[in-house]
Amino acid sequence: MYSQPIPDKYYKLTEQEVDERIYKAKEELGNRLVILGHHYQRDEVIRFADYRGDSLKLSQLASSRPEVDYIVFCGVHFMAESADILSEDHQKVNLPDLNAGCHMADMADLDLVEECWEQLNDVAGNGTMPITYINCTADLKAFVGQHDGAVCTSSNAGAVLEWGTAQKDRLLFFPDQHLGRNTGVKYGIDLDEMILWDPYEDLGGNTEEEIEKSKLILWKGCCPVHQLFTTKQIKRLREQIPDIQILVHPECRYEVVQESDLNGSTAFIIKTIEEAPAGSSWAIGTEMHLVNRLAREHQDKFITSIDPNMCLCTTMNRIDAPHVLWSLENLLEDEVVNQISVPQDISYWAKVSLDRMLDIT
Numbered sequence: 001m002y003s004q005p006i007p008d009k010y011y012k013l014t015e016q017e018v019d020e021r022i023y024k025a026k027e028e029l030g031n032r033l034v035i036l037g038h039h040y041q042r043d044e045v046i047r048f049a050d051y052r053g054d055s056l057k058l059s060q061l062a063s064s065r066p067e068v069d070y071i072v073f074c075g076v077h078f079m080a081e082s083a084d085i086l087s088e089d090h091q092k093v094n095l096p097d098l099n100a101g102c103h104m105a106d107m108a109d110l111d112l113v114e115e116c117w118e119q120l121n122d123v124a125g126n127g128t129m130p131i132t133y134i135n136c137t138a139d140l141k142a143f144v145g146q147h148d149g150a151v152c153t154s155s156n157a158g159a160v161l162e163w164g165t166a167q168k169d170r171l172l173f174f175p176d177q178h179l180g181r182n183t184g185v186k187y188g189i190d191l192d193e194m195i196l197w198d199p200y201e202d203l204g205g206n207t208e209e210e211i212e213k214s215k216l217i218l219w220k221g222c223c224p225v226h227q228l229f230t231t232k233q234i235k236r237l238r239e240q241i242p243d244i245q246i247l248v249h250p251e252c253r254y255e256v257v258q259e260s261d262l263n264g265s266t267a268f269i270i271k272t273i274e275e276a277p278a279g280s281s282w283a284i285g286t287e288m289h290l291v292n293r294l295a296r297e298h299q300d301k302f303i304t305s306i307d308p309n310m311c312l313c314t315t316m317n318r319i320d321a322p323h324v325l326w327s328l329e330n331l332l333e334d335e336v337v338n339q340i341s342v343p344q345d346i347s348y349w350a351k352v353s354l355d356r357m358l359d360i361t
């Protein structure tokens with residue numbers, strides 16, 4: 001989708017002017033506005049969020065504030081779409097910069113998933129349930145809703161997988177192979193009961209027999225940020241700091257999660273650090289903004305990234321303070337720039353799969 005360009009004048013303001021005008025616009029909009037922010041957002045942005053959260057919490061918040069007119073979503077596109085789907089019809093959702101997409105979400109699209117689904121049905125009848133990670137486009141959530149499946153986030157993937165396996169012989173999990181594999185293993189599915197589905201190969205690169213025998217089919221997608229952490233980096237850290245504890249997000253590779261001490265969603269990572277004793281040492285495998293923030297906020301503990309030279313999530317990083325200001329000042333005129341509006345037919349079925357997730361959670 002085409003992103004409305006921010007006028008140059010917003011980049012001619014000083015940081016202080018931007019901040020002052022954001023506070024002023026927030027005050028004028030009062031309780032007509034809520035700003036939601038994902039933990040991976042820049043510091044200059046997250047401090048304006050009325051609520052911060054991981055993907056699950058932000059979905060829950062979007063569905064629980066029916067009184068506000070505007071939801072400004074400081075996160076990425078699929079999150080703002082979910083907010084639009086879960087909020088009331090009268091509420092308008094803004095994503096300050098539409099270029100804030102998600103590389104993982106881009107790794108699955110409806111045509112490829114429908115093609116996969118057809119092939120699975122030909123080989124194995126109707127014994128498969130689709131489960132999608134929330135990091136996908138709204139039309140894929142709608143597909144899942146129409147085929148009796150559910151959405152999950154990294155906070156509740158285990159509960160959703162258990163719910164699905166109780167009903168069907170196998171699950172098709174997309175788009176993140178790593179979250180699917182890590183969660184599957186945690187909940188009792190063996191690695192040899194899982195197959196990888198490469199959407200650009202016939203039968204996903206599998207034989208009919210492999211498909212029939214499988215319990216979990218993992219779409220060949222990943223998060224390019226989390227996938228970069230390696231076991232070699234962990235080994236080096238353990239050699240350098242013997243009492244270091246390794247804490248990673250389940251979007252990391254299977255072997256990295258296996259080598260870690262603890263793994264869990266963004267919210268789990270934050271809670272673990274908050275509850276850790278003073279003097280403890282942690283190496284974290286997740287997005288850099290969050291790791292840096294945790295290190296700054298918990299100076300009584302040693303906190304580093306598993307890879308201090310890693311790249312941050314470039315799409316999350318698209319949202320900056322000038323874009324937030326531009327969005328808010330337009331809302332003062334009842335103009336919604338870069339509005340996220342999911343078409344009604346897609347929204348209906350996507351809400352079915354999101355509501356199933358919220359009910360299971």
Ligand code: 13P
Binds near residue numbers: 055102251267
């Ligand atoms: P959570 O917010 O569920 O931890 O997911 C992390 C992420 O990569 C968001 O895009």
Ligand code: SF4
Binds near residue numbers: 104105223224225
């Ligand atoms: Fe997508 Fe990864 Fe960025 Fe999350 S961190 S928004 S999964 S690219």
